[in-house]
Amino acid sequence: MFNKKIYLFLQQKYLKVKIAIYSRITGNEPDPVVKSLMEQLEKSEIETYVHEDFLESLRPCLNHKNEYKTFTKDTDLKDKVDYFLSIGGDGTMLDTLQFVRDSGIPVLGINTGRLGFLASVSRENVCMAIESLEKGHFSIDKRGLLRLETNIDLFGEVNYGLNDLTIHKMETSSMMNIHTYLNGEYLNTYWADGLIIATPTGSTGYSLSCGGPIMMPQSENFAITPIAPHNLNVRPIVVSDKSVITLEIEGRSQYFMASLDSRSERIESTVQLAIRKESFYINLIRLSNENFLKTLREKLNWGKDSRN
Numbered sequence: 524m525f526n527k528k529i530y531l532f533l534q535q536k537y538l539k540v541k542i543a544i545y546s547r548i549t550g551n552e553p554d555p556v557v558k559s560l561m562e563q564l565e566k567s568e569i570e571t572y573v574h575e576d577f578l579e580s581l582r583p584c585l586n587h588k589n590e591y592k593t594f595t596k597d598t599d600l601k602d603k604v605d606y607f608l609s610i611g612g613d614g615t616m617l618d619t620l621q622f623v624r625d626s627g628i629p630v631l632g633i634n635t636g637r638l639g640f641l642a643s644v645s646r647e648n649v650c651m652a653i654e655s656l657e658k659g660h661f662s663i664d665k666r667g668l669l670r671l672e673t674n675i676d677l678f679g680e681v682n683y684g685l686n687d688l689t690i691h692k693m694e695t696s697s698m699m700n701i702h703t704y705l706n707g708e709y710l711n712t713y714w715a716d717g718l719i720i721a722t723p724t725g726s727t728g729y730s731l732s733c734g735g736p737i738m739m740p741q742s743e744n745f746a747i748t749p750i751a752p753h754n755l756n757v758r759p760i761v762v763s764d765k766s767v768i769t770l771e772i773e774g775r776s777q778y779f780m781a782s783l784d785s786r787s788e789r790i791e792s793t794v795q796l797a798i799r800k801e802s803f804y805i806n807l808i809r810l811s812n813e814n815f816l817k818t819l820r821e822k823l824n825w826g827k828d829s830r831n
Contacts, residue, residue, distance in 0.1 A: 612636025
């Protein structure tokens with residue numbers, strides 16, 4: 524029978540941890556937190572894979588005696604690394620989907636941005652986070668994804684998102700008519716600037732700013748939230764993620780914008796859109812001192828009394 528404690532002990536004592544690192548390219552001097560991270564990885568003798576473009580920007584702060592393996596796509600990492608580190612903000616975390624895909628590689632976000640709701644490790648705790656990975660002092664949050672199916676090749680092989688799908692108008696003057704169906708049954712026509720279909724993970728993002736509900740990460744639902752609806756009696760609705768949501772778009776403009784997490788494509792109104800739950804999950808690493816409710820209180824000031 525598999526014993527996690529024995530496995531972690533053997534991993535720590537005999538097996539070398541392998542970590543992949545990704546960050547968006549800024550063109551500036553490497554962030555000091557990156558230097559601290561690389562020094563900690565070298566000290567711990569951790570085999571490190573670095574995204575090829577990111578590695579070039581790191582050259583000034585690296586020990587040239589060390590050789591780093593590189594990756595550019597998901598197949599460079601599958602069955603080769605134990606953990607994936609994202610350095611940046613929540614947008615950088617969303618980028619990691621194209622590299623981990625359905626491999627199950629756990630992802631940990633180091634926050635060098637502002638809010639850092641998904642990228643939860645602060646600059647001060649980078650070394651502690653690496654030690655936690657080595658010792659196995661963490662847990663895994665399995666996060667559901669949504670999948671977009673269309674009658675054209677819109678987002679290629681990465682046609683899924685961790686946060687949300689957003690349909691938005693491109694013109695500044697005219698609203699959209701978005702006819703929405705659940706499992707083929709008519710739900711509503713949204714007269715609005717757009718529509719957001721959010722996962723529980725994405726419920727604290729764009730959907731929340733448009734008045735959508737917060738959902739617990741493990742709740743098996745989607746939130747449908749209109750953007751600036753013109754029919755004012757329409758409110759956000761929560762539906763089961765076992766539902767298939769289909770959208771038909773009308774408007775004065777021929778083109779609209781479809782955004783899947785941080786990726787956007789222009790689409791014609793004739794495009795058929797169907798949203799369903801993806802068949803696999805993304806594994807997010809949660810350190811021992813973190814939980815969703817604590818993040819709500821600290822990052823979003825949930826329940827904070829401003830009078831104090």
